[in-house]
Amino acid sequence: MNPARTLATAGRVLTQVRHDPRTVALLLVVPSLLVGLVAWLFDDTPVFQQIxxxxxxxxxxxxxxxxxxxxxxxxxxxxxxERLLSLPLSKADFILGYTLAFGLLAVAQAGIAVAFAVGVCGLEIDGSLWLLVCVALADAVLGTTLGLLASAFARTEFQVVQFMPAFVFPQVLLGGVLLPRDQMPDVLYAISDWLPLSHAIDALNAVAIDGEDAGYIAGQLLIIGAFALGAVVLGSVTLRRRTA
Known part of the structure; x- marks a missing residue:
């Protein structure tokens, strides 16, 4: 792994994204709009404060x-x-460069989404706002690293969408969005403990109600980070040079 090559890869990716306004909008604007839609949907009810x-x-x-x-x-x-890897660029440099580039975009995305939810939608946060941003950022980086891992196994964009039921939907269903995890059947609760999104949702809820100490939040962030690191390592090992 070479830091200069990793930074060069990240710079190339950020340049490509900067020249694609639709991708920029999808990354930075759409999450806030979706949060705003949920807030509007549950206007004059306590539901938005809960979810x-x-x-x-x-x-x-x-x-x-x-x-x-x-x-x-x-x-x-x-x-x-394939052309990049014919140069002195390793798979690790490529994966880490992508992780860094989209991680920086995740910083902006998390900051905008949290600011919009709190400042515009009226989401009340009893805990630290900066801690909420940190957890939201860790969650976005987690999505980035799992996306890198999924791309290593996909051959087409359609297959990436097909991976959604395997990588994303179980985490949504068991993460505590539809039902608090402590109210789930014991088996499903145990499974949800092994899904990284569950820990991100738990941490965000804990910060919002200021219901746990900083040690608990730090533990959840470490778990999210461990999942993200594992996805990066596995993605660099399984990445193929070219898709036929």
Whole structure:
């Protein structure tokens, strides 16, 4: 792994994204609009205050997963990755460069989404606002790394969408969005403990109600980080140079 090559890869990706206004809008604007739609849907009810933190985990996670996986897959299908790897660029440099680039975009995405939810939609946060941003950022980075991992196994953009039921939907169903995890059957609760999005939602809810100490939040962030790191390592090992 070479830091200069990793930074060069990240710079190339950010340049490509900057010249694609639709992708920029999807990354930075759409998550906030979806949060706003949920807030509007449950206007004059306490529901948004209950599920708002989970929405800050859900929408950025899904969008980062889709954008990252499709962008990485296109590098393989176009032959760009094969040409890059013929140079002194390792798979680790490529994966880490993509992770860094989309991680920086995730910083902007998380900041905008949290600011919109709190400042415009009226989401009430009893805990630290900066801690909420940190957890939302970790969640978006998690979506990025899982998207990189999914792209290593997909051959077409359609297959990336097909991976949604395997990578994303179980985490949405068991993450505590539809039903608090402590009210789930014991088996499903145990399964949800092994799904990273569950820990992101738990951490965001804990910050929102200021119901746990900083040690608990830090533990949840470490779990999210461990999942993200594992996805990066596995993605770099399984990444193919080209998709036939």
């Amino acid at each position: 708002g933190p989970a929405m800050l985990a859900l929408f950025p996670f899904i969008i980062m997963f889709l954008i990252t996986s499709i962008a990485t897959l296109r590098e393989r299908r176009s032959g760009t990755l």
